[in-house]
Amino acid sequence: MMFRVARSRKGGQVTHYDLYKVSAEKGMTVLDALFQIQDLMDPSLAFRYSCRGAVCGSCAMLINKVPMLACRTQILELPDLSVRLRPFSALENIPSGWDPKNEVLVEPLPNLPLLKDLVVDMEPFFKALRKMRLWVEPEEGDSPRSQSPEDRQRISRYVNCILCALCYGSCPVNAEHPEYVGPAALAKAWRFYNDTRVAEPERYLEAAKAPNGAPLCDLVMNCVRVCPKGVAPGGAIRKIKDLM
Amino acid sequence: MDYLHDVVVVGAGLSGLRVAIELADSFDVVVLTKVHPLRSHSVAAQGGINAALRPDDSWESHAFDTVKGSDYLADQDVVEVLARNAPLAVIENERWGTAFSRTPDGRIAQRPFGGAGFPRTCYAADRTGHNLLHTTYEQALRRGVHFYEEWFVTSLVRCGDRVCGVTALKIPTGQVHGIGARAVVIATGGFGRIYGNSTNALINTGDGAAVCLRTGVPLKDMEFVQFHPTTLYGSNILITEGARGEGGHLLNADGERFMQRYAPEKMELAPRDIVARAIRTEIIEGRGFEDGYVHLDLRHLGADRIKERLPGIREICIHFAGIDPIDEPIPVVPGQHYSMGGIDCNVRGETVLSGLYAVGETACMSVHGANRLGGNSLLETLVFGRVVGQAVGEYLKSASSPDSAAVDEQVFSERQRLQRILMRERGESPATIRKAMHRAMDEYAGVFRDAEGLTHAFREIGRLRERYQKVALGDSDERFNYALIRTLELGNMLDLAETIVLGALKREESRGAHWRTDFPARDDKRFLKHTLITKTAEGLKVTYKDVTLGRFEVKERTY
Numbered sequence: 061m062m063f064r065v066a067r068s069r070k071g072g073q074v075t076h077y078d079l080y081k082v083s084a085e086k087g088m089t090v091l092d093a094l095f096q097i098q099d100l101m102d103p104s105l106a107f108r109y110s111c112r113g114a115v116c117g118s119c120a121m122l123i124n125k126v127p128m129l130a131c132r133t134q135i136l137e138l139p140d141l142s143v144r145l146r147p148f149s150a151l152e153n154i155p156s157g158w159d160p161k162n163e164v165l166v167e168p169l170p171n172l173p174l175l176k177d178l179v180v181d182m183e184p185f186f187k188a189l190r191k192m193r194l195w196v197e198p199e200e201g202d203s204p205r206s207q208s209p210e211d212r213q214r215i216s217r218y219v220n221c222i223l224c225a226l227c228y229g230s231c232p233v234n235a236e237h238p239e240y241v242g243p244a245a246l247a248k249a250w251r252f253y254n255d256t257r258v259a260e261p262e263r264y265l266e267a268a269k270a271p272n273g274a275p276l277c278d279l280v281m282n283c284v285r286v287c288p289k290g291v292a293p294g295g296a297i298r299k300i301k302d303l304m
Numbered sequence: 305m306d307y308l309h310d311v312v313v314v315g316a317g318l319s320g321l322r323v324a325i326e327l328a329d330s331f332d333v334v335v336l337t338k339v340h341p342l343r344s345h346s347v348a349a350q351g352g353i354n355a356a357l358r359p360d361d362s363w364e365s366h367a368f369d370t371v372k373g374s375d376y377l378a379d380q381d382v383v384e385v386l387a388r389n390a391p392l393a394v395i396e397n398e399r400w401g402t403a404f405s406r407t408p409d410g411r412i413a414q415r416p417f418g419g420a421g422f423p424r425t426c427y428a429a430d431r432t433g434h435n436l437l438h439t440t441y442e443q444a445l446r447r448g449v450h451f452y453e454e455w456f457v458t459s460l461v462r463c464g465d466r467v468c469g470v471t472a473l474k475i476p477t478g479q480v481h482g483i484g485a486r487a488v489v490i491a492t493g494g495f496g497r498i499y500g501n502s503t504n505a506l507i508n509t510g511d512g513a514a515v516c517l518r519t520g521v522p523l524k525d526m527e528f529v530q531f532h533p534t535t536l537y538g539s540n541i542l543i544t545e546g547a548r549g550e551g552g553h554l555l556n557a558d559g560e561r562f563m564q565r566y567a568p569e570k571m572e573l574a575p576r577d578i579v580a581r582a583i584r585t586e587i588i589e590g591r592g593f594e595d596g597y598v599h600l601d602l603r604h605l606g607a608d609r610i611k612e613r614l615p616g617i618r619e620i621c622i623h624f625a626g627i628d629p630i631d632e633p634i635p636v637v638p639g640q641h642y643s644m645g646g647i648d649c650n651v652r653g654e655t656v657l658s659g660l661y662a663v664g665e666t667a668c669m670s671v672h673g674a675n676r677l678g679g680n681s682l683l684e685t686l687v688f689g690r691v692v693g694q695a696v697g698e699y700l701k702s703a704s705s706p707d708s709a710a711v712d713e714q715v716f717s718e719r720q721r722l723q724r725i726l727m728r729e730r731g732e733s734p735a736t737i738r739k740a741m742h743r744a745m746d747e748y749a750g751v752f753r754d755a756e757g758l759t760h761a762f763r764e765i766g767r768l769r770e771r772y773q774k775v776a777l778g779d780s781d782e783r784f785n786y787a788l789i790r791t792l793e794l795g796n797m798l799d800l801a802e803t804i805v806l807g808a809l810k811r812e813e814s815r816g817a818h819w820r821t822d823f824p825a826r827d828d829k830r831f832l833k834h835t836l837i838t839k840t841a842e843g844l845k846v847t848y849k850d851v852t853l854g855r856f857e858v859k860e861r862t863y
Contacts, residue, residue: 069781087538087624099735103779103787110343111505113541114623115434115616118343132623175476176784182340195442196401204357204398206410212403219403219428219435223342255401 061135063093064158065105066167071175074167077155078102084135090166091119091130094178107178114288117224121178122167124160125151127230127286135164146280148232169229171238184238185225188245192267194252199259211256218251218296220289227283227293233276240276243283243293249273250296265303274300305469305484305708306715309334310700312470312485314457314512317344318433318682319664320491321440321449322689327697328447336452336472336483338507338789341441345493345505346685349433350544350616352425353686354679355390357412361422363387364855370680371856373419373575374673375816375826377525377834379852382651382669386680386687393686394426402439404428405613415549415613417678419575419863423549425679430544430616436682452483456789457511458722460488460519460660461706461714467660468706470515471718475789478782480722482715484706487659487696490516490647491689494665498797498804499640499750500742503535503542512666514796516647517803521655522838524668524849525645526800527807527818530676531751532641533579537597539624540639543617545678547602547634548572550613554583555599555633556591562598570863577675577817578863580638584751587637599633606630638751642681644672644817645807648836653692659703663692670834673851674816725791731776734791737768741794741801744768749805754822758809765801772798803837803844810846811835828858 061084066074080101082093091109098105110116112131119130124138126145145151150170158165172180188194227243228234234242249268253261268274274297281294309332313320316337327333337344356366367387371378398404398412405413405427417425428435454475461469461482469484495510496502517523533554534543548554554572556562566582567574574582587596602610602617607630610618614629621629647662649655651669655662662668664685671684744764748757772795777787813827814820833848 069783071783098787098790099733103777104781104785106784106786108339108343110339110507111345111348112539113348113505113620115348115431116343116345116505118339134623179784186340189442190445193446195446196399196439197446198399198401198443201399202392202395204395204404204412207406208410209406209408212406215403216429219438220431222347222434223438252401255403257401 062163063097064155064163064165065097067177068174069176073174086136088135089131090123090133090135090164093135094130094166106176115222117222120169120224120226120229122150122169122229124165127169127226129224129226129288132288138164145230145282145285146232148235150235169225171229171231171234172225182225185228185242185244188241189248192241192245192249194245194248194264196252196258197260205257207256215251215254217291218247221247221291222289224288226286226288230282230286232280232282233278237276239272241273243297246274246277246300247291247293247296250300265300268300269304274304277301305711306481307483309483309485311487311489311696312336312483313489313491314470315344315491315493315666316341316451317346317491317493317664318437318440318685319689320489321444322686323489323491323663323693323696324449325440325444325447326690326693328449330697331700334450334452336455336457336470338454338456338475338511340453341451342437344437345508346433346437346682348505348542349682350430350542351417351546351549352415352427352432352679353394353436353682354417354420354424354677355394355426355683356387356422356424357391357394357414357426361424363390365421366390366424368856369420370677372861373675373677375675375861376832376858377670377673377815377851379670380854380856381852382671384855385651385691386671386684389687390683393683393690397436397439397686400439400443402428402435415546416573417549418545418573418579419570419677425549427546430546430614433682456792457515458718458792459714460515461711462519462657463707463710466658469711471715473722475784478785480715480719482711484708484711486703486706487661487699489653489661489663489692489696490666491664492666494643495797495800496640496643498741498745498801500746501540502640503532503540504640509793509797510666510800511793511796513647514799516655516662517799517839520839521657521660522648522836523645523803524648524834524836525670525807526803526837527811527835528644528674528816529640529749529804530576530642530644530817531580531638533576533583533638534600534636535639536620536625537635537637541620541624542641543600543620543634543636545576547600547614547617550609551605552600552602555601556586557593558591562586562591567863574863575675575677580751581819583638593635597635597637600636601633602629603631603633642676644668644670644674644676651691652695653688654695659699661692661696663688674818722788725775725777726780726788728776731774732771734775734777734794737771737775738794741765741768741798745801749808752819752821753808754820755809758805762802762805762809765798765805769798769802806844806846807835807837832858
């Protein structure tokens with residue numbers, strides 16, 4: 061099985077694509093293929109990884125033009141390329157020579173500065189957590205708070221976010237507006253706003269309503285389609301917008 | 305010396321973050337981590353965190369289960385601290401925002417777990433580690449904890465009997481820097497990737513334990529490696545004990561719930577060492593399915609319960625095995641899961657070097673002894689993260705500044721060492737050596753062990769360590785050189801593998817997770833002791849140290 065992998069030694073932009081022949085086995089993932097390349101063919105290939113079980117969020121990248129986790133993507137069952145995403149340049153520009161029938165195309169996650177090969181700078185994505193202060197301000201006390209299963213269920217979808225940035229990399233608004241905090245941060249703000257245990261929920265809603273937040277979202281919903289955890293950030297953003 | 309801080313915490317999983325949070329208000333603390341904190345392996349913990357929260361449960365009962373589960377090798381004073389502080393640790397994280405699953409009346413829900421006499425495992429569906437890590441990281445951000453992200457520790461700087469910092473490779477630039485510190489806390493997690501079949505994240509390579517070993521700090525009880533009974537056949541991704549806690553059955557190829565022959569009372573919820581041996585025995589004796597696995601059957605729990613309590617497990621099965629546990633049983637095999645052994649330290653995390661502390665899976669206090677109970681590892685990180693943070697704080701009140709010349713000297717020699725590896729054009733392939741290490745450890749240092757296999761493994765690891773001296777990686781780029789990182793990790797794992805095998809060879813008894821087919825009984829007379837392995841100029845030295853008993857009498861262990 062052929063892999064066409066984007067390369068960039070110095071970062072900034074993709075300089076070329078390298079073609080590798082990977083010996084494929086049942087159960088193998090794109091991450092396994094990248095390790096096979098690094099171990100046996102090209103030790104210079106750089107990519108991030110950790111859990112290999114789709115919980116840590118390290119290996120978000122563009123696979124056949126769809127933002128996906130490399131560790132969760134089986135190479136013998138590559139998804140139908142027609143995952144309907146609203147296109148923008150990173151998803152539309154096809155590298156010359158790519159043969160989609162016979163080659164797996166692997167590229168860095170869009171919308172974040174490229175550091176090397178498949179490694180992008182996550183700082184613009186994570187910065188929003190600090191700027192929007194997406195954490196609880198704990199109050200003094202030494203007993204657990206009560207929460208009904210129903211109230212817990214309301215935030216369940218949002219606490220499942222692994223902050224992999226697939227939503228950020230799939231969003232046409234992020235492509236155009238680097239200042240946009242992105243879908244994950246807004247979903248997280250919505251999670252705190254809706255947590256019945258939180259003392260001042262309004263502050264999270266206010267943070268989400270800032271000019272670089274929910275107002276920039278065009279409700280494209282690419283984030284909902286690519287999310288590996290069913291968080292559906294776009295749904296949360298729609299609800300934030302309803303409160304504006 | 306490029307950087308100077310009061311404390312450097314190495315590792316940003318739950319243990320490291322909790323230590324940093326304890327110290328952040330009063331000291332200049334930095335957390336150095338080779339991956340972004342949220343990529344740490346704590347995130348993958350599934351089933352839960354133990355705490356005696358109910359009036360009809362007690363910390364004494366939790367402590368007893370832990371000590372019995374440990375096959376009496378845990379130090380009972382350490383276990384007491386764990387069990388007594390468990391409710392506080394859970395409550396603290398709940399108040400920080402962790403979304404624990406709830407009972408109908410709004411309390412933190414608790415499920416039964418292996419080896420426990422009471423359903424005391426608090427959980428957030430089957431994503432407990434994910435919830436705790438994200439919440440704890442949020443609190444670290446709130447307190448302005450400073451991170452050196454994507455830095456890889458290469459050595460400890462020792463000045464006589466104290467530590468004075470670390471050297472580390474900044475992965476984005478490839479530069480080696482010296483970081484002087486009055487105290488260093490090692491919180492680098494487990495080292496499961498020494499084995500081929502492991503539930504661990506690929507980053508779990510024991511870097512902190514390895515730099516300690518090389519600095520002359522003893523490692524303790526390294527032979528005690530936990531094999532989780534239920535890992536997904538093929539990829540070894542963890543299938544939580546919570547699946548059995550919720551009522552899942554283990555079945556062999558004859559459709560028999562075979563645990564009735566091994567642990568008639570506790571059945572599937574016997575401790576992990578016992579269930580793992582039972583499964584391996586079924587497979588060895590020909591009662592496994594085709595290539596050698598058994599079934600974990602959840603079907604009778606029904607779709608609703610699986611979706612509510614075990615959504616992550618369902619997702620894993622669908623994406624990594626192509627089956628839905630609502631309709632089909634899950635193919636499972638035992639796989640390496642947890643390192644009970646680690647850096648020798650006491651209940652405050654103090655090691656033989658002043659200023660050097662260890663905490664979490666990389667540490668061996670010892671709170672888990674010969675076998676850890678499920679739900680006690682997340683607990684260990686939060687309880688002892690706080691305890692060790694406080695101990696470091698006290699130490700800093702009187703600790704003097706580090707010797708900067710020693711740090712500079714070591715940076716110089718570390719740069720040379722790494723340059724030599726980078727510049728070697730021809731030599732051994734790290735991937736080949738790694739594969740051979742995996743084979744030796746899986747085959748001879750697994751669930752069942754004997755002198756012949758362990759001797760073979762010891763020689764093989766020795767040969768691989770020789771070959772590693774001539775390793776060449778074929779890429780000399782400075783920035784983001786992951787081939788270099790993985791080669792350095794391999795060196796660390798080989799050093800630790802040798803101590804695991806040596807400890808296992810010398811321990812001529814069966815206790816907890818360490819099962820010798822040639823010595824199938826526990827031998828309290830000779831081995832109710834901790835193994836210590838120290839690297840000296842003459843090679844590895846093995847000594848033993850007494851276990852702290854006191855509260856619970858040492859007894860035969862049956863379930």
